[in-house]
Amino acid sequence: MISYYLKLSWLSIKRTPMLTALMIIAIGLGIAVSMTVLTVNYMMDKDPIPSKSHQLFHVQLNTFGEGHSNSRTTDGLPYQVTYQDAMNIHRSEVPLRKTRSLSTGFSVIPAAADKPPFIESARAIDSDFFAMFKVPFIYGSVWDKSVDEAPKNVVVIGQALNDRLFDGQDSIGKQINLNTNLYTVVGVVGEWQPAPRYYDLNNGNFNETEVVFVPFSLLPVHEIPSWGNNNGWRVETINNYQDKLASEIMWNQYWVELSDDDMKHQYHQWLKGYIGEQKKIGRFAQKDADASLKNVIQWMKQNNVVTSDNSILVGLSFMFLAVCMINTIGLLLAKFLRRAPEVGVRRALGASRREIFIQHLVDVALIGLIGGLLGLALGQLGLLGVKNLYSSYSQLVYMDTTLIVMAICISLGSSVLAGMYPAWLICRTNPSVYLKIQ
């Protein structure tokens, strides 16, 4: 039966090539535009670590003085934490895993004198970082937990740096020179590029991951500078690195892994206790100063990873698709009504209304499918264009299987939806009217 329907549909397409072509173009463009926009949006909004996005929490502490707040967020909380708070809350035994984090960078000085030094971005973190964010190792592993307290010049490097310095060989135990200090390589991490780079949304959402990881405990030892944001809210005299460590400047980040709601609750209570203690020495001056724990998804939302431009474009592209579909309904009405005499004959010969209805929906579905395929092809062109326009998104912008299936479903679904009314109208055709004329 279905092959008979398809054959009839094919014949009808051949009979009205111009109307059919118009419909296919309309659906194709509608799908192309909405899929291009949707791909960018979907890739940005995608859960970057599905297995743990609800266990990893970014810690925010409201250390602001009375009357101060972060005007760029809805809840007014600071994005980052002070060094002293990062150090203090690190004492909590509640979280399953925990890490302090700082965006920084080093001059890497190759051993061979003829090779010029170069800059690499780096991150100062605790040993838990790698397990928390599922960073894969190809050689060695992370430094010993004791190094988080007792600093040692050890380093985990990325594959790219290992390739550059050691030709990709196992470099465990070798030394590298960062800012004229020697560090021992304990691990090499492999391919790891979460997009968005959710573990640090304050310093470039789609930047490349760092290739140098050093223990956070080295901060005071080597006076490791911040390469990210430093936010102060009161005037402080900062004459040296020690002043900065003791200041209220917010320049560190803090992440915890909490296995369930109980642990989350317990940790929140612990933080509240900490804030209460600190209030006694005059910090956390706001009356209702609190801590906030946001998981990866909430943290991405808070930092507007999906920009308002993206959201507007998604809205516009769906209005675009709507116009294409309304257009298609109009054209379908025209196409189907033209066939009314033929339907009259078929009805007179015994075809049921249901069969006529299905027949016409098959017609539409075929057109929708062809339109959808055209849309996918045009969408690839659209994505190429978007890649050119936004260089930082290039790694994001591709259609995976989910998106391709989605495109086909949208085009089939929306064209069948568009075809419902015309098909319903035509199946109500009264055979006698047309038979009379014939």
Place this chain on the structure above:
Amino acid sequence: MFEIRPILSALLRHKSSTFLIILQIAITFAVVVNASSIIKQRIEMMNRESGMPEEHLLTLNVNAFGANYDLENNIRADIELLRKTPGVVDAVAINQVPLTGNGDSGGISATQEQYDNRESIPVGFFMGDSHTLNTLGVKLIEGRDFNEQEVIYTAERPEVKSSIVTKSLADKLYPNGDALGKPVYIGGGEYVTIVGIVKKMSGSWVHSSLFEDSMISPIVSLDRFKRILIRTESPQVTAKLLGEVEGLLIARNSERVVTGVRSLVEHRARAYSGDNAMTIILWSVIILLVAITALGIVGIVSFNVNQRIKQIGTRRALGATKLDILRYFVTENILITSLGLMVGTLLTIGFNVYLVDQYDMPSFNWYLIPVGIIIMLLVGFVSVLMPALKASKVSPAVATQSI
């Protein structure tokens, strides 16, 4: 005269297809007007005057790693070397460079009282030596430039006495236009005096409200990470230096890494890349959408013409001229388009209210609506012309066939 009544009764017989065209035109109109409004606003933003000779400017970062690296003398020597380089007008070690998206900002106010009442004005803080204005190429319209004696080289919090502000900032601090010589409270109990006012200068963050509000202080902070800004005689020299400046600096002292060598033209393009992309995407959406709507009108009217061939023939046989037939379809189209545009205007306003509310988009200029209406009527007219002409060519003989 314009056969409105027969057209209306014909339209009422095709309620659904008429309704569909009206809806289609309405949504198209709402999208086109709102998209043009966003495009217009972005283009205006991108075309803001920067006050600087961008094609003559390039910037770079010096990352010093040497263990016994003398910051002050190396900065002085680098700047001296660059200033002596042929083709270079001036150079300065600076804490932030306009349009780059990096730098320092904070709040200042005219009095401590305002500051303590949280009425401070957000500003970008620029720090450099007495060559800063000349290197930036900005125009001093009141007061004086810094002199060499007041420049402080320090790694600590300096005690500054004088500062230069942009006109935009000066007017916010002192709305009467008498900012020159007046004090500015910078927090921590400290005041500085405005010694000069600059006509116009871009800040670092192009999307920030403080973009044009900057304060320049005569400080060279001694940092291992140092930005340098160079002004050249011509875009050709800029292009040449982009390739050579790293080697020049490393040859003088190799205990550092030079990064981020870029022209300000490139920084501008990067800063506005999102807005540029948005305008291009919106343009594409507008063009495609209008094309689809036009094609849709062509399709539907062609179909209507085919359906009514016999009626058209009859009218022709009864004495209607070709022009009458043409006019019938054109009038019909204008009627439908106008209805669509009426609905569309409401939709446009509704959509815009939503955008303003949800995404802080500026509301659109009212004149976009009449301009949009004229454009859409033209599009409708052009699309209907071809099928209408075809209709006007229907021979009166058709009336007598097959009845």
